[in-house]
Amino acid sequence: MRALVLGGSVFVGKRLVGALAAAGHDVTVLNRGKTPTALPTGVSRLVADRTDATSMRDALAGNDWDAIFDVSGFVMAAGGSDIASLLDVVDGHVGTYVYVSSIMAYDQSLVGWFPWTEDMPTNPERLGSYGGFKAVAEAAMLARHATTGFPATIVRPAAIYGPDNNIFDMETPLFLRLVQRRPILVPHGGMVAGSYGHVDDLCELMIAMVGQRTAAGEVFNVTNEGVTVNRYISTLASVVGVEPDIVMIPDALRPTITRQVYGHLFSDRHHAVLSIDKARHRLGFAPRFDLRSGHEDTYAWFCRQGWLDRTEPLVDPVWRASYDFDAEAALAAQLR
Secondary structure, three states: OEEEEEOOOOHHHHHHHHHHHHOOOEEEEEEOOOOOOOOOOOOEEEEOOOOOHHHHHHHHOOOOEEEEEEOOHHHHHHOOOOHHHHHHHHOOOEEEEEEEOOHHHEOHHHOOOOOEOOOOOEOOOHHHOHHHHHHHHHHHHHHHHHHHOOOEEEEEEOEEEOOOOOOOOOHHHHHHHHHOOOEEEEOHHHOOEEEEEEHHHHHHHHHHHOOOHHHOOEEEEEOOOEEEHHHHHHHHHHHHOOOOEEEEOOOOOHHHOOOOOOOHHHOHHHOEOEOOHHHHHHHOOOOOOOHHHHHHHHHHHHHHOOOOOOOOOOOOOOOOOOOOHHHHHHHHHHHO
16 A cells, blocks of 8 residues: 555654554655654655645645545644645545544534534634634545545544653653652542543554545544543553542632643543444444553553653643643642
8 A cells, every 4th residue: 555644753643654664555754854753664755844735736746645644634723724725636646535633623512412423513613723623624525525526534533542642641641640659630520531542543443444435525433432530540540550649629629720730631621422333333443452451551651761750741842731740749738
């Protein structure tokens, strides 16, 4: 298979490129070339800027691909060239186009309704937000499919975790809190529920979608178990082998908190669970990792990074997600 990965520098893109290369596919990565990433042997690179339509046309014109995997859509959320210019270049030159969208593409006023299915309303915020852009891009691809047969398949993950995760207020700081016996601050009684899926399960399904005609023009939720924050913490604590030091934040106090003292997925605005029945029934999707085995795999990777004694926060230059253990300790002491 001749595959093009739009992105490919970090997390999902990096894991996808590795999986494609390991399977012996002819892989090319297209990105701005600004993130220092060592590509697997044999993987080619094209340099272009998605916000520059001319740059993209120059890089892609004259090429045909069995599959294009679009994992770099975030760059467009802040503006730039519209998705139509990219589709104009690749329409007629690709066998399968897999677009990585997000749970944020759903109308966020649905928070609290369970589960979310692919036929529910999408985010109406348009280019004003990450989720709004994802919904706009999805709509453009589905409209193109309806008019030209453009072979787009859309995947909507929820909370993606796993090795190389570059969103540093998810499992990485929780592993650190557990290993270093730090307090874990929990809002809403730990009852916020969310869906978690291992990055490699997502990548494996995306690769399996290539050439599946029944997937063209369709949207699929791709994740795994929906669990409460309490279940999430207890599972990761079991993986690490410690008892978690949980400090509940009273509901009355939460509106007064101005600093980040818990992971963003612990908040009520992320109280949502995805149904993956459509992917199971139509594509035979069967995740390889459950919540525990997936985090065992991730914890092994975390340990290999040499981070067990790390005290300085990690910050990703794109998402700016991080943590503040000093602020957490101060609030925990106050609550006790």
